[in-house]
Amino acid sequence: MVLEAERWLELRRFRALRDAGASISEIARETGLNWRTVKKYVEDDDGPAAPPAAVPRPSRRWQMIEQYAPVIDAWLRAELLLKATVVHERLVEEYGFPGTYQRVKLYLQQARPRIAEELGFTPRELARLHRRFEVVPGAQAQVDWGDEGGILAHAGIAKVYSFHKTLSYSRDPFVCFTTSQDLATFWACHRRAFEHFGGVPGSVVYDRTKTVVRRHVAPGKAVPLHPEAVAFAGHYDFDIDVLAAYRPTGKGRVERQVLIVRDHVLAGRSFSCLEELDRAFLAWVPVRRRTVHRTHGEVIGVRARRDHLALRPVPAKPYLAADRHQRHVAKDCLVAFEANLYSVPATRVFHRQLVEVRASSATVSLHATVPDENGIKLLAVHPRATGRGNRIVDPEHWRGLPDGHTRATTTGHDPAEPSDQLAARRRRHQQQGALGFLLARSDAAGIEVGRRSLAVYDQITGTGPFP
Structure with a gap:
């Protein structure tokens, strides 16, 4: 069937020769085919007007x-x-x-x-389609965490996380590496990102992480934001954009960056500390900025310059976000936080007093819930302990508490006391009676105790054998 269709296509080109007066034999010699075949497809008006349909064969x-x-x-x-x-x-x-x-x-x-x-x-x-969006320069950034596992386990660091922020217009990246995802570390990474980009974007896109969202709510309801997130965004003048639940496509730019950094910065390399990881990323940034992005079709660095110029300025005074908790003061003027103990001044607190603990990435500050007569709430500031079971104590906080330096013992007389003074003191005790004499523990051994037979007590009580 296929051969027949090919012959039909070949002979169809010579129909014009037949119309011009060429004989069947002449056309047959030109095509190299049998004259009967030529006649079938060129001269026969009842022949097929179209190539025979090929029978489809299943793949x-x-x-x-x-x-x-x-x-x-x-x-x-x-x-x-x-x-x-x-x-x-x-x-x-x-x-x-x-x-x-x-x-x-x-x-x-x-x-x-x-x-x-x-x-x-x-x-x-x-x-489950989604709408692709593009933004103007400086309008948006996206944030996400990456779990890098035990990349520094050989250095004694069990877990390493990567903080990612990407400018949505240019796809210019920022990454830093941490050992924690707590609130203080999360917002400290934001400050480093603002310094890296040289400004603050108009809005930042997050998923529903607990450092941004105070609690989860049903779909369609307003998401309550964490107070520290609101304070931080207000200080740096950007809007918080929280994605709907189970919609990762809303921040696909930064999620793609997590995989790119793993492939181009971390894969096949060994590191000894977090600083080496940060330096490896900064060394790779020029390479990334020379790349032509496949979506917007421009060099990332060229587009990033427009992005950076449109960012808002970074405030001169940083906002130090702190994780806030309430704890009670123990009898020893210590406050427990994250399995560590921190001291507070004994003169400004009392047992079981409720205080507020504000933990940043580097310090732990303790505040009273009610200001004192001078309007001051701050009680103490300590460096944040690493690990568990540590006691961070300022000795000045225990000033005024009993320390046992006045405790003393005596045997009743001074060995250096002259003999004539000791004899005079004993005579005074004797004049005061037996009770006064017993007051001196060293003289008690000199009292003569009367001795009597036990039969006397039997006679008094009327019990026991009599002689």
């Missing part, structure tokens, strides 16, 4: 996936948005599927809408 790859179609359809009915990578993995593991991921992906493209219509899903519920 071998399609035949391969067809035998697994009932299994895939059953999985889609249970979970319509099941990823193609998961389907391919399960087919290989459970059924020995010999095909490729691409074959599974193509099948899902036609099977998923069919199953969705069968289940009654709307196209919006099926696709």
Whole structure:
């Protein structure tokens, strides 16, 4: 059938020769075909006016996936948005599927809408589409955390995290590495990012992290922000943009940056401290800025210059965010926080007094809930302890408490006391009577005790044998 179609296409070009008067034999000699074949396709008016349709043959790859179609359809009915990578993995593991991921992906493209219509899903519920947005220079940045695991475990650091901030217009990156994700560290990383970019963006996009959101609420309701997040954003004059739950596409720029930094900065290298990690990123930044971004099609560094010029200025006075907690003062004037003890002045507190602990990344300050007569709430400031079980004590805080320096013992007389004074003191005790004499512990041993037989007590009480 294919050969016949090719001959038809070839001979069709010589129909004009036949119309011009060329004979069938002349056309046959020109094409190298039998004159009967030429006559069939060139001269016969009843011949085919169009090439014969080729009979479609099913693809071998399609035949391969067809035998697994009932299994895939059953999985889609249970979970319509099941990823193609998961389907391919399960087919290989459970059924020995010999095909490729691409074959599974193509099948899902036609099977998923069919199953969705069968289940009654709307196209919006099926696709979960999102709107791509672009911003003007300096308008937005996105923030995310990366978990780098035990990259410094050999140096005694069990866990390392990477803080990422990306300018949305240019995709200019910032990364720093920490050992904690607490509130003080989180906002300290923001200050470092502002210094790196040379300004503050108009808004910053976050997911619902506990350092930004005070608590989780139902979809559609206003998200209550953490007080320290509100204070920090107000000081640096930017807006907080919190994503809806389970919508990671809202900050895809920074999430992509997490993977890029791992591949280009961390992969295949060893480090001994956090500072080395930070230096490795800063050394890679010029390389990144020379790259042409595939989305906006410009060199990142060129676009970043416009982004940086549009940023708002950084305030001269930094805002030191602190994690706030309330604790009670113990009898020893110590306050427990994160399994460590910090002292407060004994003259300004009392037992079980409630105080506020404000923990920054470097210090722990303790404040009274009510100001004193001078309007001062601050009680003490200590360096923040690392680890657990530490006691951070200022000796001045215990001034005025009993320390035992006045405690003393005596045997009743001074060995250096003259003998005539000792004799005179004993005579005074004797004149005061037996009680006064017993007051001196050293003289008590000199008192003569009367001795009597136990039979005397038997006679008094009327019990016991009598002689």
